[in-house]
Amino acid sequence: MSRYESSRFIKDPKVMNPEALKRACDALGWKYTVKGEDLLVTDLGGKEKLFGEYALKVSGGTVTYNSYYLKNGAELVEELKSIFFPLNVEYARDSVIRSFSANGFTYKKDFRFRPTEEVADHFSMVGYTNLPDEKEKRFEVAFSILKDGTVITDSNYLPDDVNDRAHRSMDHLQELFGRERVMTKKPEYDIFIREHGLTSSVGQKNKTK
Numbered sequence: 001m002s003r004y005e006s007s008r009f010i011k012d013p014k015v016m017n018p019e020a021l022k023r024a025c026d027a028l029g030w031k032y033t034v035k036g037e038d039l040l041v042t043d044l045g046g047k048e049k050l051f052g053e054y055a056l057k058v059s060g061g062t063v064t065y066n067s068y069y070l071k072n073g074a075e076l077v078e079e080l081k082s083i084f085f086p087l088n089v090e091y092a093r094d095s096v097i098r099s100f101s102a103n104g105f106t107y108k109k110d111f112r113f114r115p116t117e118e119v120a121d122h123f124s125m126v127g128y129t130n131l132p133d134e135k136e137k138r139f140e141v142a143f144s145i146l147k148d149g150t151v152i153t154d155s156n157y158l159p160d161d162v163n164d165r166a167h168r169s170m171d172h173l174q175e176l177f178g179r180e181r182v183m184t185k186k187p188e189y190d191i192f193i194r195e196h197g198l199t200s201s202v203g204q205k206n207k208t209k
Helices: 018-028 073-101 160-177 187-195
Strands: 005-009 031-035 038-043 056-059 062-065 106-109 119-128 138-146 151-155 181-185 205-208
Touching (some): 005 160, 018 031, 018 038, 056 073, 062 073, 073 106, 119 160
Antiparallel strands (some): 005 181, 031 038, 038 056, 106 119, 138 151, 181 205
């Protein structure tokens, strides 16, 4: 996170967030076990007799079903996805709010926002500066969450103290999501650097792991 910047947490379409995946199974009443990086659905609420075998297996983002025992496996996969994706958006939103709140920001709902085919949610986190030289005290970092769980941020000028707290929040989000983020500087960033006699070591596009 920095001044005049947009960040995007890259969503790998092949990876399903494990926490949202577990919550989806809980919502469906399915029992599961986790072995390494794989999640195995072992009970579909008593609907099918599996004789100790798994019904569904989720490895990364690949969902497979036990075709030997299940005749409606494809339908079950779609049922899981229909629950998973809304929960994934909820997980992303809660993670942003939790990470930024821990660093002194407060949540601001966008009452004018209406979901689109691509964007599921939009809101801001508000931070206040304690620097006496700053005339404005209130600053916002905006967030858009796409329906696949991708998180996009947008910020304009942030004072040093607000900027530092936002940066810590973004680092924590990166750990939670397990994804790298791509940071793109706005044209206003170069103007800010020139006006303050600073040297920019960051290009227009910078990828942070």
